[in-house]
Amino acid sequence: MLPLSIKDDEYKPAKFNLLAKISGWFRSILSDTTSRxxxxxxxxxLSFAFVELSYGIWSNSLGLISDSFHMFFDCTALxxxxxxxxxxxWRSNDSFSYGYVRAxxxxxxxxxxxxxxxxxxxxxxxxxxxxxxxxxxxxxxLPVSVAGLLVxxxxxxxxxxxxxxxxxxxxxxxxxxxxxxxxxxxxxxxxxxxxxESKxxDxxxxxxxDxxxxxDxxxxxxxxxxxxxxxxxxxxxxxxxxxxxxxxxxxxxxxIVADTLGSVGVIISAILMQKYDLMIADxxxxxxxxxxxGVSVVPLLRESIGILMQRTPPSLDNTLPECYQRxxxxxxxxxxxxxxxxxxxxxxxxxxxxxxxxxxxxxxxxLSQTHNIFTQAGIRQxxxxxxxxxx
Amino acid sequence: xxxEPNRVRLICMLSLTFGFFIVEVVVSRITASLAMLSDSFHMLSDVIAxxxxxxxxxxxxxxxxxNKNTFGWIRAEVMGxxxxxxxxxxxxxxxxxxxxxxxxxxxxxxxxxxxIGVGAAGLLVxxxxxxxxxxxxxxxxxxxxxxxxxxxxxxxxxxxxxxxxxRPNGSSGEETNNLVGSHNSPPNGVNTERRRHEIVxxxxxxxxxxxxxxxxxxxxxxxxxxxxxxVFLHVLGDALGSVIVVVNALIFTFVWRPCPPGETCFxxxxxxxxxxxxxxxxxxxxxxxxxxxxxxxxxxxxxxGILLYTTYPLLKESALILLQTVPKQIDMHRxxxxxxxxxxxxxxxxxxxxxxxxxxxxxxxxxxxxxxxSYMDVAKRIKDFFHDEGIHATTIQPEFVTINSESxxxxxxxxxxxxxxxxxxxxxxDKLGVAVAGPVGSEKILSGEGxxxxxxxIDVINETPQGAAVLEQAATAVVQVVPQLEPEVVITREVExxx
Numbered sequence: 001m002l003p004l005s006i007k008d009d010e011y012k013p014a015k016f017n018l019l020a021k022i023s024g025w026f027r028s029i030l031s032d033t034t035s036r037x038x039x040x041x042x043x044x045x046l047s048f049a050f051v052e053l054s055y056g057i058w059s060n061s062l063g064l065i066s067d068s069f070h071m072f073f074d075c076t077a078l079x080x081x082x083x084x085x086x087x088x089x090w091r092s093n094d095s096f097s098y099g100y101v102r103a104x105x106x107x108x109x110x111x112x113x114x115x116x117x118x119x120x121x122x123x124x125x126x127x128x129x130x131x132x133x134x135x136x137x138x139x140x141x142l143p144v145s146v147a148g149l150l151v152x153x154x155x156x157x158x159x160x161x162x163x164x165x166x167x168x169x170x171x172x173x174x175x176x177x178x179x180x181x182x183x184x185x186x187x188x189x190x191x192x193x194x195x196x197e198s199k200x201x202d203x204x205x206x207x208x209x210d211x212x213x214x215x216d217x218x219x220x221x222x223x224x225x226x227x228x229x230x231x232x233x234x235x236x237x238x239x240x241x242x243x244x245x246x247x248x249x250x251x252x253x254x255x256i257v258a259d260t261l262g263s264v265g266v267i268i269s270a271i272l273m274q275k276y277d278l279m280i281a282d283x284x285x286x287x288x289x290x291x292x293x294g295v296s297v298v299p300l301l302r303e304s305i306g307i308l309m310q311r312t313p314p315s316l317d318n319t320l321p322e323c324y325q326r327x328x329x330x331x332x333x334x335x336x337x338x339x340x341x342x343x344x345x346x347x348x349x350x351x352x353x354x355x356x357x358x359x360x361x362x363x364x365x366x367l368s369q370t371h372n373i374f375t376q377a378g379i380r381q382x383x384x385x386x387x388x389x390x391x
Numbered sequence: 392x393x394x395e396p397n398r399v400r401l402i403c404m405l406s407l408t409f410g411f412f413i414v415e416v417v418v419s420r421i422t423a424s425l426a427m428l429s430d431s432f433h434m435l436s437d438v439i440a441x442x443x444x445x446x447x448x449x450x451x452x453x454x455x456x457x458n459k460n461t462f463g464w465i466r467a468e469v470m471g472x473x474x475x476x477x478x479x480x481x482x483x484x485x486x487x488x489x490x491x492x493x494x495x496x497x498x499x500x501x502x503x504x505x506x507i508g509v510g511a512a513g514l515l516v517x518x519x520x521x522x523x524x525x526x527x528x529x530x531x532x533x534x535x536x537x538x539x540x541x542x543x544x545x546x547x548x549x550x551x552x553x554x555x556x557x558r559p560n561g562s563s564g565e566e567t568n569n570l571v572g573s574h575n576s577p578p579n580g581v582n583t584e585r586r587r588h589e590i591v592x593x594x595x596x597x598x599x600x601x602x603x604x605x606x607x608x609x610x611x612x613x614x615x616x617x618x619x620x621x622v623f624l625h626v627l628g629d630a631l632g633s634v635i636v637v638v639n640a641l642i643f644t645f646v647w648r649p650c651p652p653g654e655t656c657f658x659x660x661x662x663x664x665x666x667x668x669x670x671x672x673x674x675x676x677x678x679x680x681x682x683x684x685x686x687x688x689x690x691x692x693x694x695x696g697i698l699l700y701t702t703y704p705l706l707k708e709s710a711l712i713l714l715q716t717v718p719k720q721i722d723m724h725r726x727x728x729x730x731x732x733x734x735x736x737x738x739x740x741x742x743x744x745x746x747x748x749x750x751x752x753x754x755x756x757x758x759x760x761x762x763x764x765s766y767m768d769v770a771k772r773i774k775d776f777f778h779d780e781g782i783h784a785t786t787i788q789p790e791f792v793t794i795n796s797e798s799x800x801x802x803x804x805x806x807x808x809x810x811x812x813x814x815x816x817x818x819x820x821d822k823l824g825v826a827v828a829g830p831v832g833s834e835k836i837l838s839g840e841g842x843x844x845x846x847x848x849i850d851v852i853n854e855t856p857q858g859a860a861v862l863e864q865a866a867t868a869v870v871q872v873v874p875q876l877e878p879e880v881v882i883t884r885e886v887e888x889x890x
Contacts, residue, residue, distance in 0.1 A: 069488050070488075094722075094723045095717050096717070097717055097723065097745070098743060102714045102715055110473075114477070114481055120439075121485065124432040128429065305470065308466065308470060308713050309460060309464070309467065310462045310466060310747070312461055338461075352755055353786075383755040383786045384786075385786045
């Protein structure tokens with residue numbers, strides 16, 4: 001019996017070879033610059049966290065231990081970004097007819113949720129400590145927070161380059177107000193020694209004790225995130241998605257900058273506490289930073305939610321009505337109905353619409369013109385259904 | 392409206408939880424107990440989760456399409472479920488971390504009686520919430536929601552054919568799928584919950600009357616239930632937490648030998664690092680059994696395990712919907728095969744099927760047919776086929792092989808049967824028709840694009856680099872798309888289009 005299809009994937013038995021899979025993932029990670037950077041930074045963070053953990057256990061400092069846990073928590077965000085960048089490159093199959101490209105949007109969204117959750121917790125920690133200022137142990141605060149800051153600066157440097165390569169050129173505004181980098185933000189939740197029981201946040205960012213004042217500013221103040229990717233890299237079959245990186249990297253960058261600002265904040269509050277004995281500086285710092293985190297996450301969250309809710313792409317908000325008009329001016333077209341346009345992943349748009357045409361109109365021509373019009377607007381996949389009006 | 396009970400419950404639970412949160416904060420200030428304060432923040436996160444679910448339910452009722460959200464807001468349900476699941480996971484991580492800290496640094500509970508009291512009250516609130524949401528998570532009542540129609544919430548009156556009854560996840564407890572085929576005799580009168588759509592709806596007997604109940608009564612439930620499941624899990628987590636608090640406090644009160652006031656005690660559990668080796672026994676009372684202190688974190692970790700186990704399916708399901716997966720009850724491969732078996736269908740390209748939310752499934756495809764005259768029948772059959780699969784919002788772009796003579800394609804209305812109206816993604820009930828006709832050579836479109844663009848035959852001028860990319864893509868797409876049938880026809884059509 002001759003095989004009727006040339007796709008022999010169906011005929012290959014599914015072997016589960018763990019080693020092959022893992023090595024496949026590694027190759028995939030290392031092949032692309034961004035994910036490579038992400039991977040190394042993740043390793044750096046993880047090792048720093050382990051060092052902190054062991055040092056904390058050895059010296060029996062609960063603050064260090066809790067801070068290292070917080071760092072682990074942070075690493076999960078990086079891991080999510082890495083997983084997303086690997087997954088979105090997988091090919092499409094029977095269950096995922098569009099491929100896995102949406103994974104990055106989803107990962108960004110989940111990351112954003114985690115960040116908001118963290119901000120909320122830091123805030124509550126800050127409130128608790130403001131009401132009942134604990135005794136903060138200063139000894140190890142400064143060195144460790146400085147070390148944490150250095151690690152985060154490395155991350156910023158690395159992802160600054162890898163991250164927003166395409167500064168925002170976009171066709172039209174990508175609709176996200178993303179330009180966090182002018183100053184301020186990034187939300188670092190630097191949470192200074194948090195410690196109800198004199199645990200103290202090593203400044204590095206997540207000093208997470210019962211409350212975690214998360215010292216790291218994770219912020220990705222992503223200066224103008226414009227992923228102006230011209231090709232729908234999203235599909236992964238084309239060149240390694242530069243904008244693919246963009247979307248994922250925004251989140252990672254936001255996380256790292258928030259961490260950095262957190263470290264900075266912790267250092268500042270530590271200095272304040274040591275020099276001026278301003279105990280109130282710590283909780284106030286935490287609260288400010290948590291608010292910053294929350295505020296800076298919101299634009300990215302809004303964008304992710306828009307994509308996931310199948311919203312019409314914001315960058316096409318102006319061009320679509322023009323396109324509709326042009327289509328309706330084509331000869332023979334009576335009406336354009338039920339247009340649906342949505343974003344698959346960054347800069348890949350898909351649309352469907354229905355055209356009501358005159359009985360004697362040239363359907364072929366109308367179809368080709370319609371496709372042309374929308375292709376100019378940047379929509380790659382368009383499905384046009386033609387209906388002939390009754391005489 | 393069908394969603395009212397949902398919203399009412401949510402608002403009820405929300406106000407209860409919020410009230411309890413306030414109570415806990417006040418009590419913690421009075422008793423100066425920090426543990427109570429942190430527990431109150433836990434309650435606050437609960438309030439937020441309920442709020443998210445409420446917002447999602449509100450939004451998801453707006454199923455009409457708007458300018459920006461052409462599909463309506465129905466996906467909000469899925470998003471609400473995802474947010475809740477993620478929050479739960481994050482909460483679990485936090486609890487693990489706190490438990491680990493407690494392991495390394497155990498401490499006693501102060502004022503256990505207050506803790507018992509507040510814990511019991513919290514448990515009551517949570518149990519109430521469980522009762523409120525339990526039935527719903529199972530998807531119990533037969534009221535339709537959102538979408539259109541529904542006229543009677545009465546399950547029994549469902550008539551008409553159930554072309555497809557599938558449930559994204561079997562939230563059970565409902566037998567609303569029974570079709571009482573009163574005056575028709577479809578081969579399948581009754582569908583069980585998870586019945587796959589093998590039922591073929593015959594067009595010949597259309598008993599859809601205008602007020603036919605839509606059989607998405609239970610489907611809408613599924614949409615709602617995804618969100619409600621998230622809420623239920625959250626409340627369950629809370630209830631477990633309260634149980635742990637109460638149990639712990641009880642055991643502590645009865646088993647722990649506290650330090651009598653006015654005496655110096657020796658606490659072997661906490662001071663284990665700095666034990667003074669000598670004279671630990673005389674004139675000092677040894678504080679209660681140490682294992683009591685470790686009970687709390689242990690129970691917490693068990694609870695986290697339970698929560699994660701129950702949250703994972705919800706997380707996975709909502710994530711899969713958001714990733715535009717083909718709904719799991721649909722087998723693309725078989726669908727493709729069966730489509731090809733239809734008369735007049737030569738090939739299918741770019742078939743995409745995805746789930747908007749709940750039972751609203753959307754499909755798009757390019758179908759290659761012989762000519763426009765036969766296309767009308769083919770299109771009708773295709774639409775029916777998709778109907779049987781339960782996919783009611785389809786966009787089919789036809790591709791023709793032969794050159795047609797602009798025959799007057801008379802009106803061919805392939806209107807969706809009335810019962811499908813609510814299944815369409817945005818309640819555009821006015822024009823559901825699919826009718827197609829007219830010669831359309833879309834594979835030519837792809838190749839035609841190249842020519843047209845190059846020749847700028849019509850008022851389409853493309854100067855951006857996108858055009859070049861499109862050209863390439865169009866070329867490759869054509870290579871993939873056009874089957875090997877009649878290539879010469881393709882060529883001639885190409886010529887034609889560039890004119």
